[in-house]
Amino acid sequence: MDLGGISPILLLASLMVASTPILLAALGELVVERAGVLNLGVEGMMITGAITGFATAVATGSPALGFLGAAAGGAALSVIFAVLVLWLKSNQVATGLALTLFGLGLASLIGQGYQGIRAPSTARLDIPLLSDIPALGPILFRHDWVVYLGLALVAGTWWFLSRTRAGLTLRAVGENHDAAHALGYHVLRLRFLAILFGGACAGLGGAYLSLVRVPQWTEGVTAGAGWIALAIVVFASWRPLRLLLGAWLFGGISVLQLNLQAANVPVPVEVLSMAPYLVTILVLVLISSGRGRARLAAPGSLGQPFHASR
Amino acid sequence: MSDVLLAIRGLTKAYPGVIANSDVSFDIRSASVHALLGENGAGKSTLVKTIYGLVRPDVGTMALGGRPYAPPEPRAARAAGVAMVFQHFSLFDALDVAENIALGMENPPPLRDLAARITEVSHEYGLPLDPRRSVGDLSAGERQRVEIIRCLLQSPRLLIMDEPTSVLTPQEVEILFRTLRQLRDEGMAILYISHKLEEIRALCEEATILRGGRVVATCDPRVTSARRMAEMMVGGTLRTPARTSVGGGEVVLEVASLTASSPRLHGTALRDVTFSVSRGEVLGIGGVAGNGQDELLLALSGEMRTAPGMVRLKGEPVGTCRPSERRARGLLCAPEERNGHASAPDMTLTENAFLTGRVREGLARRGLVNWGAATRFAERIIQSFDVRTPGPGVAARSLSGGNLQKFVIGREILQRPEVLVVNQPTWGVDAAAAAAIRQALLDLASQGAAVVVVSQDLDELMEISDRFAALNEGRLSPARPARGLSVEEIGLLLGGAHGMEVAHAHH
Numbered sequence: 001m002d003l004g005g006i007s008p009i010l011l012l013a014s015l016m017v018a019s020t021p022i023l024l025a026a027l028g029e030l031v032v033e034r035a036g037v038l039n040l041g042v043e044g045m046m047i048t049g050a051i052t053g054f055a056t057a058v059a060t061g062s063p064a065l066g067f068l069g070a071a072a073g074g075a076a077l078s079v080i081f082a083v084l085v086l087w088l089k090s091n092q093v094a095t096g097l098a099l100t101l102f103g104l105g106l107a108s109l110i111g112q113g114y115q116g117i118r119a120p121s122t123a124r125l126d127i128p129l130l131s132d133i134p135a136l137g138p139i140l141f142r143h144d145w146v147v148y149l150g151l152a153l154v155a156g157t158w159w160f161l162s163r164t165r166a167g168l169t170l171r172a173v174g175e176n177h178d179a180a181h182a183l184g185y186h187v188l189r190l191r192f193l194a195i196l197f198g199g200a201c202a203g204l205g206g207a208y209l210s211l212v213r214v215p216q217w218t219e220g221v222t223a224g225a226g227w228i229a230l231a232i233v234v235f236a237s238w239r240p241l242r243l244l245l246g247a248w249l250f251g252g253i254s255v256l257q258l259n260l261q262a263a264n265v266p267v268p269v270e271v272l273s274m275a276p277y278l279v280t281i282l283v284l285v286l287i288s289s290g291r292g293r294a295r296l297a298a299p300g301s302l303g304q305p306f307h308a309s310r
Numbered sequence: 311m312s313d314v315l316l317a318i319r320g321l322t323k324a325y326p327g328v329i330a331n332s333d334v335s336f337d338i339r340s341a342s343v344h345a346l347l348g349e350n351g352a353g354k355s356t357l358v359k360t361i362y363g364l365v366r367p368d369v370g371t372m373a374l375g376g377r378p379y380a381p382p383e384p385r386a387a388r389a390a391g392v393a394m395v396f397q398h399f400s401l402f403d404a405l406d407v408a409e410n411i412a413l414g415m416e417n418p419p420p421l422r423d424l425a426a427r428i429t430e431v432s433h434e435y436g437l438p439l440d441p442r443r444s445v446g447d448l449s450a451g452e453r454q455r456v457e458i459i460r461c462l463l464q465s466p467r468l469l470i471m472d473e474p475t476s477v478l479t480p481q482e483v484e485i486l487f488r489t490l491r492q493l494r495d496e497g498m499a500i501l502y503i504s505h506k507l508e509e510i511r512a513l514c515e516e517a518t519i520l521r522g523g524r525v526v527a528t529c530d531p532r533v534t535s536a537r538r539m540a541e542m543m544v545g546g547t548l549r550t551p552a553r554t555s556v557g558g559g560e561v562v563l564e565v566a567s568l569t570a571s572s573p574r575l576h577g578t579a580l581r582d583v584t585f586s587v588s589r590g591e592v593l594g595i596g597g598v599a600g601n602g603q604d605e606l607l608l609a610l611s612g613e614m615r616t617a618p619g620m621v622r623l624k625g626e627p628v629g630t631c632r633p634s635e636r637r638a639r640g641l642l643c644a645p646e647e648r649n650g651h652a653s654a655p656d657m658t659l660t661e662n663a664f665l666t667g668r669v670r671e672g673l674a675r676r677g678l679v680n681w682g683a684a685t686r687f688a689e690r691i692i693q694s695f696d697v698r699t700p701g702p703g704v705a706a707r708s709l710s711g712g713n714l715q716k717f718v719i720g721r722e723i724l725q726r727p728e729v730l731v732v733n734q735p736t737w738g739v740d741a742a743a744a745a746a747i748r749q750a751l752l753d754l755a756s757q758g759a760a761v762v763v764v765s766q767d768l769d770e771l772m773e774i775s776d777r778f779a780a781l782n783e784g785r786l787s788p789a790r791p792a793r794g795l796s797v798e799e800i801g802l803l804l805g806g807a808h809g810m811e812v813a814h815a816h817h
Binding site: 165168169171172175176178179180182183184185297299300 | 363364383384385388396400401402403404405409412413414418
């Protein structure tokens, strides 16, 4: 069945790919927020990861090393945020916004010499047998390894948060940092690690854009993906498995929007490009209004600075 | 009697500008309940934090069971056999009981085994708990059980309890004491911190009294009067609030069939609440927190609007009036949570004085703040109510609990209310400040105002109320004359045995 030239199988297959960068970035942010820190610098860390990953991949010729470089780049930027917010007690919202602006500038500075170069291509995992299953094969089993890494990270994060002692401690720190401190947990150390993880994940997400999706370096390559990632965390009520749903939903909308454009649907292109962002706003409003608020269950200490003395 | 478990010798801890503990020495014996007494700021919490490894002393040593003991962090304290139940519960609302308990243990077993242990131990000590329930849905008494069970699962040698009974009904206190005595008989040492001297007399064998960071006295609370202990704490004689009863005035505040759902998550709906207060009268409303006190305050202050006739002031319906309109007409409120609700913690005292005094004190003219008048008003509060602070320019947050509470209550009293509603006026406030606040409320009543005091402290309500009513599950019992009510009767009212409700409402 084709809808005006749109193949549902291809659509679902590209949904998996399109959702990967926001899934990775959102997953990192989810862990950060579960630890009680609101890092609005996701966009900045993503784009920094996009260029450091791209540069590393071009220099080494290895996309895998590129992704490693991206994770390191994102994490390095998040260290700035962590030091400012955790030890110098700066305002998390303002610092996060500044981090985004700083990251965008830094990325275009580093990216000066990289425009117009193609990235080495990332290996696709054609899983034998499984990838030959009609419909399901192309949708699920013919992607590059980063897609599967993203899914594995979701499962791993879910397992970590709900099953491990360290995950329980992390949730406790995010829920009530004073109580966690009183019990003798190291609030700042734990938050620092969470922020590092968030930065690394955002970096991976950014590199997926510059190394796989596009795949070349252009300024502003993330184009607001970091903000969508932030929105998905709220949409998912801070739960990893719902996060996957959210990422697919938003990935799906952006793919559909491209397909509709290609299919010459008589709607202005600008309106279609707006769609993912409009849906983001709509979902956030619906979630945070009225009765929905009760189910939000945001971490209790989210966004509050922690002072050991109080 | 028994051996010394914890020996404290010469502990000193100074913070910039203040010496929290100065040369503190005393012994805690095994199989005994040892009381630690002192006003707020006397150094109790610093001392306790030192024992629990949250604070490191500048000078001094401790020995636990004969061995040197200097825990660098709470884990070490727990490993050595010291457990603590905190005053402000150190619980995580979004997590369930088993997870909360696991967080306070060094090597928790897998959650499934832990759940079984919790059920077992909680029944052994008569404190039933369901390990799967989310802590956010528990009553204050149940939340405390979580903390106690968390401690007991580690079989500690020393259990520290910081103000454990402030949120409990008399029946719950009885259950707690039974548990504590059972633990003592099993050989555990308990360090018990409380303001409630009668409780200490009923429970403890030894008491150490701190004042200004020093040990000023030790006594046997079983043979020392509560008044004597209070005077040792304060370092002077204590005035008992006295009043000249007026009574029999006209009714000024009438609440009729007040029914409203709570605007808050996990809140309690008000159901058919009816009462009235006359000029010169103090109505005490008791009840365990979370039974509709906050909602009642919101409905009276105007933060929550109701049907017009549900709240009447001097006969006129004010149910739909905003807080400032009610203030203008003479209905003033001082909510609980002095940091955050009754005051804006990061604003100065002058600004805080302005926030509620604007209407009645005329502190704003044509949209502009009259800072001179606001500062004078704040200074007047500070002076009249003996608020210890460098001046009206300091942030509300920097005041100690008792001083800020005096400021918050004084701010309303100085606005000459016709009806004053206060919630938890002396919660977490030391004895001297509490006495001053109670006296001020009584003085206000004897000047012809109607006063409604919502409190969990029954001794306080019995001391100052003319009539007493209890809130339970959002319903208010009929008001009864406070004089002659026994503690058992009150306990039953609080537990909800009146009318249709049954006493097991909290399970």
